[in-house]
Amino acid sequence: MEYGLKPLGRERFWVVFLLAPTLIGLAFGAIGSVLATIALSFMNWDLFTAPTWAGLKNYVALFTNPAFTKALFNTIKFSAVYVPGVVIASLFVAMLLNRPIRGRAFFRTLYFLPAVTSAVATALVWNMIYGKDTGLLNYLLELAGVQPVCWLCTQNIMFAVVIVNIWGAIGEGMIIFLAGLTAIPRDYYEAATVDGANGFQQFFRITLPLLTPSIFFLTLIATINAFQAYDYIYMLTRRGQGDSSFPVVVFSIYRNAWNFFNYGGASAQAIELAIIVALLMGFYFWLERRYVVYE
Amino acid sequence: MNKPFTSKRTSKWISDLVTYILLIAGAAIMTLPFLWMVSTSFKLPANQYSKVIIPNPATLNNFRELFSVQINFPQLFYNSFLISFLVTVGQLLTCSMAAFVFAAVRFRFRNLLFILLLITLMIPTQVTLIPNFILFKYLHLIGTKLPLILPAFWGGAFGTFLLRQYFLTIPRDFLDAARVDGASLVQIYWRIYLPLAKPALAALAIFSFYGAWNDLLHPLVYLPSVPNTTLTVGLAFFQQQMVQGGKFTVLMAGALISILPLVLVFFFAQKQFIEGIALSGLKR
Numbered sequence: 001m002e003y004g005l006k007p008l009g010r011e012r013f014w015v016v017f018l019l020a021p022t023l024i025g026l027a028f029g030a031i032g033s034v035l036a037t038i039a040l041s042f043m044n045w046d047l048f049t050a051p052t053w054a055g056l057k058n059y060v061a062l063f064t065n066p067a068f069t070k071a072l073f074n075t076i077k078f079s080a081v082y083v084p085g086v087v088i089a090s091l092f093v094a095m096l097l098n099r100p101i102r103g104r105a106f107f108r109t110l111y112f113l114p115a116v117t118s119a120v121a122t123a124l125v126w127n128m129i130y131g132k133d134t135g136l137l138n139y140l141l142e143l144a145g146v147q148p149v150c151w152l153c154t155q156n157i158m159f160a161v162v163i164v165n166i167w168g169a170i171g172e173g174m175i176i177f178l179a180g181l182t183a184i185p186r187d188y189y190e191a192a193t194v195d196g197a198n199g200f201q202q203f204f205r206i207t208l209p210l211l212t213p214s215i216f217f218l219t220l221i222a223t224i225n226a227f228q229a230y231d232y233i234y235m236l237t238r239r240g241q242g243d244s245s246f247p248v249v250v251f252s253i254y255r256n257a258w259n260f261f262n263y264g265g266a267s268a269q270a271i272e273l274a275i276i277v278a279l280l281m282g283f284y285f286w287l288e289r290r291y292v293v294y295e
Numbered sequence: 296m297n298k299p300f301t302s303k304r305t306s307k308w309i310s311d312l313v314t315y316i317l318l319i320a321g322a323a324i325m326t327l328p329f330l331w332m333v334s335t336s337f338k339l340p341a342n343q344y345s346k347v348i349i350p351n352p353a354t355l356n357n358f359r360e361l362f363s364v365q366i367n368f369p370q371l372f373y374n375s376f377l378i379s380f381l382v383t384v385g386q387l388l389t390c391s392m393a394a395f396v397f398a399a400v401r402f403r404f405r406n407l408l409f410i411l412l413l414i415t416l417m418i419p420t421q422v423t424l425i426p427n428f429i430l431f432k433y434l435h436l437i438g439t440k441l442p443l444i445l446p447a448f449w450g451g452a453f454g455t456f457l458l459r460q461y462f463l464t465i466p467r468d469f470l471d472a473a474r475v476d477g478a479s480l481v482q483i484y485w486r487i488y489l490p491l492a493k494p495a496l497a498a499l500a501i502f503s504f505y506g507a508w509n510d511l512l513h514p515l516v517y518l519p520s521v522p523n524t525t526l527t528v529g530l531a532f533f534q535q536q537m538v539q540g541g542k543f544t545v546l547m548a549g550a551l552i553s554i555l556p557l558v559l560v561f562f563f564a565q566k567q568f569i570e571g572i573a574l575s576g577l578k579r
Contacts, residue, residue, distance in 0.1 A: 250421055
């Protein structure tokens with residue numbers, strides 16, 4: 001498919017000019033950075049003294065250093081709950097908002113609000129809501145006769161953090177699904193109704209299969225976001241000495257590089273993160289070819 | 296004939312009712328943190344944990360305290376605004392330049408280059424953060440706003456993709472007609488493509504501004520100390536102080552002011568938000 005204009009003579013210069021920022025970004029910002037991070041991951045460097053060759057030391061640490069393995073385990077646990085959570089919750093909200101009822105635009109605005117506000121600002125409120133003795137959630141639970149729960153303690157922290165992250169992501173997911181839902185032709189449902197299919201059958205036989213492109217796209221975005229989730233987790237799990245009650249890989253990268261000056265170890269963790277995300281993307285695209293329905 | 300009609304109407308009525316109950320319950324969860332933020336920001340510090348939604352007595356002192364020398368909220372606000380504004384300018388300019396070339400100009404390696412650009416979408420920011428930090432450290436730019444602004448001027452996969460998709464919907468005849476009239480590539484870009492792509496540019500402007508305004512990780516790395524930093528880092532920093540000092544109310548006032556401008560813009564520019572997300576998601 002060849003489309004577009006052929007540049008004439010001196011216009012080739014302008015093509016290069018228009019592309020230049022992007023080419024610089026690709027060369028330095030993206031490819032160069034990735035290569036540099038790979039190189040750094042094989043070194044010991046604190047940025048004060050000269051770097052030394054570390055060989056595979058940093059990669060061995062990924063599997064042997066308990067802080068590193070814990071961070072990876074937490075990230076995987078978090079993603080495994082967060083990604084399906086976002087997809088299902090957003091689909092549920094979108095299905096409700098897709099019905100011809102009054103006030104749809106109003107509800108859509110309310111559900112989208114967390115998506116436009118900074119995680120830092122809203123996490124401050126969530127801290128107040130989750131507080132054990134003074135928190136709003138325990139106050140409401142107490143009214144219902146439930147014993148106070150320590151939401152931000154180790155046994156519940158992942159649950160608490162996942163809830164807030166899903167809360168913040170529903171808005172975007174909902175919009176993606178609403179766009180997907182409007183693209184499904186109405187006559188499919190009319191034909192199904194004539195054939196006597198009930199609501200559940202219509203959902204599983206028509207809506208869900210035809211929404212697979214949206215599900216695929218949101219799963220992709222949610223996965224990338226899950227492995228980079230930082231703001232809410234940083235704000236909700238920070239403890240006195242700068243450590244975290246739920247350290248994820250991104251937190252560990254930050255702490256290793258900027259608190260412990262272990263740039264080599266942090267780089268190895270960044271590469272670990274990138275490899276896992278790349279493998280998951282490959283897996284998703286394989287699934288896409290088998291299961292996603294494009295009209 | 297009459298009976299099934301009535302039962303169908305009844306079932307429609309019941310399912311509408313259930314929809315409303317679920318939507319209202321959901322909306323309560325989605326908005327409660329915001330209501331609580333507003334409510335707490337008007338409470339006296341002594342009443343910071345009170346569970347009433349209407350503050351009694353109500354006070355504006357929390358907002359006044361934001362202007363104190365220690366907190367210096369106006370400075371944080373200005374920093375966030377300046378960085379977000381320049382990031383937006385950089386993204387609009389450089390992404391639209393590249394997007395125009397990818398959408399309207401034929402050249403060798405175009406598809407290869409575009410695919411390469413799309414692949415970079417999947418690189419986690421953490422991977423580029425460490426070498427970028429080292430680069431900026433050697434350029435003695437840590438502690439300045441430049442490391443947060445400059446990268447916005449070397450394009451970006453997301454913005455380029457978004458604008459290219461929109462540019463592709465501009466009819467081919469426009470290009471040919473402009474060519475016949477003797478317009479150069481740059482004129483076509485500036486006079487035809489940019490004005491026609493206003494909705495997509497608005498969407499990208501919103502995404503860029505919000506992304507920069509709400510970013511925490513990058514300012515934490517490049518501008519770690521108050522007050523020469525952004526609102527997000529400032530709020531995170533004050534969290535520990537304020538909680539110990541029993542002034543959650545001041546913190547809530549700060550949080551409220553930090554989100555207010557963007558929430559207001561969102562109420563007026565909802566269409567751009569929603570179309571922008573749909574635009575990036577649907578057209579592949």
